[in-house]
Amino acid sequence: MNKFSLIQISGRTYSVPVQYIGRKLDAVIGCSQVMVYFEDSLVCVMPKTSFAPQINYLHMIDELVKKPGAFQNYKYRECLYPHPVFKQVCELLEQASVDNYAKEYLAVLHLAKHHGEAVVIQLLQEKLAMGAVVHFIQSGELKKQVKSVAVTQLPSLATEQLVALGLAKFDVLLRGQASCN
Secondary structure, eight states: OOTTSEEEETTEEEEOOGGGTTSOEEEEEOSSEEEEEETTEEEEEEEOOSSSOBOOHHHHHHHHTTOTHHHHTOTTGGGGOSSHHHHHHHHHHHHTTOTTHHHHHHHHHHHHHHHOHHHHHHHHHHHHHHTOHHHHHHTTHHHHHHHHHHHHHHHHHHHHHHHHHOHHHHHHHHHTOOOOO
């Protein structure tokens, strides 16, 4: 693996999480996917590619936000738009001559990774429709709203799921007595 969290498999480029930089990874190539392992642990599963590189922003965004200048000339920049709304937002930030537009855009991706891509997409689409997305991002309002949604939705969702599963089933798993019921 190179210092940019990229690996080459059968002449194709794939990204892996940055914590594996400098580590020896093994790949198992299937018919439609590539599985990457570190020692005996599965690191990631990616679709097998014929042409386009498979670069996942989730693998590198935590490091990339520390070096936003690297984004502007990044060879695989097009891969860092996980949804069309992200590319549109990045272009609007750049066209608006926003100082450090790359830093602003990478902060948006960082929010998507840590607070939910779907939430960020929905909020961005709403502001794009109103023509106010650049101010929404620069003012910090996107960050506030994303965190607000995460705080109000996630704890209740996690609690509901645990209650639905029943904590006793986890005790069975710990004792190694799991069944398919």
